[in-house]
Amino acid sequence: MEKKPFFSKAQIEEIVKTYPTPFHIYDEKGLRANAAAVKEAFAWNKGYKEFFAVKAEPNPFIMKLLKEYGVGSDCSSLTELMLAEKCGITGNDIMFSSNDTPVEDFEYAAKVGATINLDDFSHIAFLEKVLGKLPERLSLRYNPGGIVTISNGIMDNPGDAKYGMTKAQLFEAYKILKDKGVKEFGMHAFLVSNTVTNDYYPVLAKQLFELAVEIKNETGVSLNFINLSGGVGIAYKPEQTPNDIKVIGEGVHKVYDEILVPAGLGDVEIYTEMGRFMTGPYGMLVTKVIHEKKIYKDYIGVDACAVNLMRPAMYGAYHHITVLGKEDAPCDHKYDVTGSLCENNDKFAIDRMLPEIEIGDYIAIHDTGAHGFAMGYNYNGKLKSAELLLKEDGSVQLIRRKEEPKDYFSTLDCFPEFEGLTK
Numbered sequence: 001m002e003k004k005p006f007f008s009k010a011q012i013e014e015i016v017k018t019y020p021t022p023f024h025i026y027d028e029k030g031l032r033a034n035a036a037a038v039k040e041a042f043a044w045n046k047g048y049k050e051f052f053a054v055k056a057e058p059n060p061f062i063m064k065l066l067k068e069y070g071v072g073s074d075c076s077s078l079t080e081l082m083l084a085e086k087c088g089i090t091g092n093d094i095m096f097s098s099n100d101t102p103v104e105d106f107e108y109a110a111k112v113g114a115t116i117n118l119d120d121f122s123h124i125a126f127l128e129k130v131l132g133k134l135p136e137r138l139s140l141r142y143n144p145g146g147i148v149t150i151s152n153g154i155m156d157n158p159g160d161a162k163y164g165m166t167k168a169q170l171f172e173a174y175k176i177l178k179d180k181g182v183k184e185f186g187m188h189a190f191l192v193s194n195t196v197t198n199d200y201y202p203v204l205a206k207q208l209f210e211l212a213v214e215i216k217n218e219t220g221v222s223l224n225f226i227n228l229s230g231g232v233g234i235a236y237k238p239e240q241t242p243n244d245i246k247v248i249g250e251g252v253h254k255v256y257d258e259i260l261v262p263a264g265l266g267d268v269e270i271y272t273e274m275g276r277f278m279t280g281p282y283g284m285l286v287t288k289v290i291h292e293k294k295i296y297k298d299y300i301g302v303d304a305c306a307v308n309l310m311r312p313a314m315y316g317a318y319h320h321i322t323v324l325g326k327e328d329a330p331c332d333h334k335y336d337v338t339g340s341l342c343e344n345n346d347k348f349a350i351d352r353m354l355p356e357i358e359i360g361d362y363i364a365i366h367d368t369g370a371h372g373f374a375m376g377y378n379y380n381g382k383l384k385s386a387e388l389l390l391k392e393d394g395s396v397q398l399i400r401r402k403e404e405p406k407d408y409f410s411t412l413d414c415f416p417e418f419e420g421l422t423k
């Protein structure tokens with residue numbers, strides 16, 4: 001599929017007069033259409049709910065926008081819980097799917113009434129100790145181990161993943177929860193990340209639905225909800241075919257009718273915790289070319305760096321690049337597109353064929369709406385960028401200001417000589 005930015009060069013030239021590069025910009029129209037499509041795809045299930053994985057894009061504007069489509073929050077830390085609470089998302093609208101969880105986080109999750117999803121068998125006793133008594137509603141995270149293979153060779157290795165509990169632990173855990181008076185039960189599993197296939201959720205659902213029937217038969221526990229978690233991917237590369245959420249929803253519906261309904265589990269609520277699929281394609285990092293360097297290779301130096309988008313440096317991830325205003329020019333130049341960190345992996349693209357680039361060009365880096373800004377850090381004293389929203393009416397709204405040196409120095413307020421720099 002051809003990858004095009006959701007803005008023009010002329011729009012960016014106008015925006016930079018107020019908000020200089022680099023910045024992440026989000027597409028309100030795209031976010032809304034996608035949230036509506038997700039809701040529609042699972043409308044067959046009465047209790048369906050998407051809990052947006054806040055870690056993907058922890059911005060209150062976007063969380064509230066998604067809330068309009070019935071979307072809650074999937075949190076995994078104290079501050080993510082606080083963020084959801086400030087957005088008016090509380091109680092059963094929060095799924096708390098954490099791991100290696102600190103005491104304070106469990107306490108806060110209970111305080112806001114979140115549904116707690118326990119990552120480990122030992123957390124039953126831990127949580128009971130922290131809260132004095134187990135909540136009436138609890139979910140358990142399952143890890144089937146081994147290797148999963150979906151279609152077109154996509155696979156992952158849950159046997160190597162730190163998350164969840166084994167099947168034997170899961171069964172034992174449901175028995176214990178039942179004995180301890182828990183009334184509502186959930187099950188959660190996350191097996192593969194960024195799956196670009198419509199088969200992942202249906203394959204996972206089949207496995208979890210069969211397990212739910214086994215759990216009912218062996219422990220007498222009827223699950224209230226099954227959480228398919230995240231992992232629905234996006235087409236980062238132009239040659240990939242994007243997932244079709246309607247087909248995915250229908251695939252889950254089919255196995256639901258085949259497995260859960262005949263087993264008397266036809267009122268199980270289906271939950272999802274998508275992050276990447278909800279916001280990924282609707283964000284872009286816009287950066288300006290400030291240098292060109294020719295040594296053994298040709299380097300284009302931009303004013304963004306890996307602190308604004310870590311995925312290429314961290315995972316070697318591909319992010320498509322458009323040179324604004326040169327959309328139709330031939331890609332006959334080979335470049336490494338780099339940031340300014342003193343780290344050789346600070347490259348947004350390596351050996352990428354692009355149109356001839358000049359200093360002053362604006363570059364749009366695609367698909368940064370999830371796990372983009374959110375993974376930012378402050379290495380080399382670099383400051384995080386602003387986040388902007390391109391609204392449906394074409395206007396631009398600041399949804400997070402850029403960091404200033406005072407933000408970077410604010411935690412050094414224990415030193416008197418930094419006083420003037422921290423405010």
Ligand SMILES: *Cc1c(COP(=O)(O)O)cnc(C)c1O
Nearest residue numbers: 053097230231232273274275276
């Ligand atoms: C990261 C995460 C998600 C979201 O994953 P995506 O790949 O962005 O969909 C959902 N649930 C949990 C528990 C996670 O850790």
